[in-house]
Amino acid sequence: xxxxxxxxxxxxxxxxxxxxxxxxxxxxxxxxxxxxxxxxxxxxxxxxxxxxxxxxxxxxxxxxxxxxxxxxxxxxxxxxxxxxxxxxxxxxxxxxxxxxxxxxxxxxxxxxxxxxxxxxxxxxxxxxxxxxxxxxxxxxxxxxxxxxxxxxxxxxxxxxxxxxx
Amino acid sequence: xxxxxxxxxxxxxxxxxxxxxxxxxxxxxxxxxxxxxxxxxxxxxxxxxxxxxxxxxxxxxxxxxxxxxxxxxxxxxxxxxxxxxxxxxxxxxxxxxxxx
Numbered sequence: 001x002x003x004x005x006x007x008x009x010x011x012x013x014x015x016x017x018x019x020x021x022x023x024x025x026x027x028x029x030x031x032x033x034x035x036x037x038x039x040x041x042x043x044x045x046x047x048x049x050x051x052x053x054x055x056x057x058x059x060x061x062x063x064x065x066x067x068x069x070x071x072x073x074x075x076x077x078x079x080x081x082x083x084x085x086x087x088x089x090x091x092x093x094x095x096x097x098x099x100x101x102x103x104x105x106x107x108x109x110x111x112x113x114x115x116x117x118x119x120x121x122x123x124x125x126x127x128x129x130x131x132x133x134x135x136x137x138x139x140x141x142x143x144x145x146x147x148x149x150x151x152x153x154x155x156x157x158x159x160x161x162x163x164x165x
Numbered sequence: 166x167x168x169x170x171x172x173x174x175x176x177x178x179x180x181x182x183x184x185x186x187x188x189x190x191x192x193x194x195x196x197x198x199x200x201x202x203x204x205x206x207x208x209x210x211x212x213x214x215x216x217x218x219x220x221x222x223x224x225x226x227x228x229x230x231x232x233x234x235x236x237x238x239x240x241x242x243x244x245x246x247x248x249x250x251x252x253x254x255x256x257x258x259x260x261x262x263x264x265x
Contacts, residue, residue, distance in 0.1 A: 002166060002167055003167055006167045006171065010171075010175045013175070013179065014175070014178055014179070014182070017178075017179055017182040017183070017202055018182065020182070020186060020195070020198055020199065020202060021182060021185060021186035021189065021190060021195070021199060023195075026192060026194045026195055026255075029194075029195050029198055030194075030198065033198045033201065033202065036179075036202060036205070037205065040205055040208070040209060043172070043175075043209060043212075044209075044212055046167070047172070047212050047213060047215075047216040048216055049212050049215065049216065049224055049227075051224070052208075052212060052224050052227050052228070055228065055231060056208075056231075059231050059235060060201070060205070060231070060234075063235065064201065064234065064235060064238050067238060067239070067242060068194065068197070068198060068238070068242070071194065071242045071245065071246065072194055074246070075245075075246065075249050075255065090188070090189060091189050093188075094185050094188035094189035095185060095189070097184075097185075097188060098181045098182075098184055098185035098188070099181075101180075101181050101184055102177055102178065102181040105177035105180060105181065106173075106174055106177050109170075109173040109174070109176075109177055109210070110170050110173065110174075125221065125224065128221040129221055129224055129225055129228070132221055132222060132225045133225055133228070136222070136225075137222075137225050137229075140229055141229075144229055144232045144233075147232065147233060147236050148232060148235070148236055150236070151235075151236030151237075151239050151240050152239070154239075154240050154243070155239045155240055155242075155243040158240065158243035158244055158246075158247050159243040159246050159247060161250075
């Protein structure tokens with residue numbers, strides 16, 4: 001049963017990923033991205049990471065994709081089709097390099113997978129994550145707030161209109 | 166129980182799709198979406214190892230990656246908006262202001 005759910009979610013995730021890069025319209029790409037993120041949230045639940053799955057839905061599907069859609073529609077670029085690429089070989093070269101990358105990644109990832117062990121499921125994930133964030137990862141956790149602050153200031157500075165003078 | 170290697174292969178496929186998207190698309194917005202897909206593929210790897218090594222550190226890393234991804238999207242989209250004000254296009258081939 002778990003296997004069936006995994007394959008359904010994986011197939012939808014890969015199909016949506018292809019949709020993101022194959023669609024000409026940016027709005028459709030964003031909507032395919034949403035499907036992709038939701039499938040990954042389902043896979044996280046399958047991997048017993050319920051908290052991260054919920055954060056995935058809230059932050060990625062809720063905030064980031066909405067931000068993308070907002071900007072695409074704000075810019076009025078949703079109907080702007082890309083002109084046919086004068087360099088057709090870019091498509092082929094990109095796909096070939098992608099296949100090479102895929103082979104390399106699988107070659108690198110698979111040997112490590114065999115050593116891992118499967119044990120019983122836990123249920124107090126959130127408590128453990130909270131404890132880890134406030135002990136072992138206290139400094140990265142605090143630095144994240146600095147990153148977000150810098151992002152807020154940077155966004156406002158970049159997006160505001162230039163002051164004349 | 167799904168073997169860990171299945172999750173890792175799926176994550177490799179999604180990462181590759183994101184990388185190919187960055188390579189073949191010229192719309193800056195779609196390139197950003199592809200970068201998000203690559204970040205998500207890495208997150209899937211981290212969660213997989215967190216599950217199979219019975220260690221919660223991977224999930225903590227995913228939360229940090231999500232925060233950085235949110236910051237990156239906000240700044241990146243601000244750059245796109247200010248670029249569109251200049252040139253009225255999201256085509257990255259037009260982004261050549263630094264060429265001198």
